Amino acid sequence: MRIGELAAMVGVSTRTVRHYHHLGLLPEPPRLANGYREYGFRDAVALARVRHLAELGLTLDELRDALADDEGRELREVLLELDADLAREQEALAIRRERVAALLAEADLRPGGMVSLDMATMLRDMSAGGSKIATLDRELFGLMGTVAEPGDRARVAELMRPFTEPEALARSQALYHRLDELAGAGREDPRVAALAADLAAQFPDEIAAIIVANLGAAPAALRPEGHAPEGAAGGRLWGEAMLTELSPAQVEVFREIVLILKERE
Secondary structure (H helix, E strand, C coil): CCHHHHHHHHCCCHHHHHHHHHHCCCCCCCECCCCCECCCHHHHHHHHHHHHHHHCCCCHHHHHHHHHCCCCCCHHHHHHHHHHHHHHHHHHHHHHHHHHHHHHCCCCCCHHHCCCHHHHHHHHHCCCCCCHHHHHHHHHHHHHHHHCCHHHHHHHHHHHHHHHCHHHHHHHHHHHHHHHCCCCCCCCCCCHHHHHHHHHCCCCHHHHHHHHHCHHHCCCCCCCCCCCCCCCHHHHHHHHHHHCCCCHHHHHHHHHHHHHHHHHC
């Protein structure tokens, strides 16, 4: 078949075929006596694979590496791998559709809700109850759900699930409102210690252990003495940005919670 027939068969332009030849991604077949290239079925399979890999967003070097693996392999192996690529893409699309469906089911659909399915479910069940601090918490979880790795998102959602039970949610909302009452208060406010103790008591041991193990990633204002910054700065920046929204008394509550959890461990 000629280049136009090959291009039509795979759904690309003849210019694209020539471009792939130029980049060395698609071998050029031998020319006939009349000077035209003669393509066969294997060329169509190779072109389809180049096109699909390019659509997946591979870099030029990655494309070359992937295609180099195909040299000398049986046609059936190449087709099976192409089919596996398509199956993975189909699975990814199905996950995206689940996420869209979950968001469409939300009564209050806002741009801030664009998080993973696990996180969206958790945030839906964690009502802010009109609390400013609870709203900040939800926004922080929403940010985490946008940038964290899938495994980390699922883990956080699972750990926070007990807080979405009706009784636990009612206790949390009462504590959030006590925190709200500290807006504008100073670090020495007499309500700080009791509120910090009550809040710390709500943390299950597993969550407390994770917090203590990651104190190096906490904002400077919350890190106990002797804990140097550790890990990527991104997590600290989130926390520091959130602390700017709080009063000195509210920040002191969170600092004392960290100390209580550290002593518990």
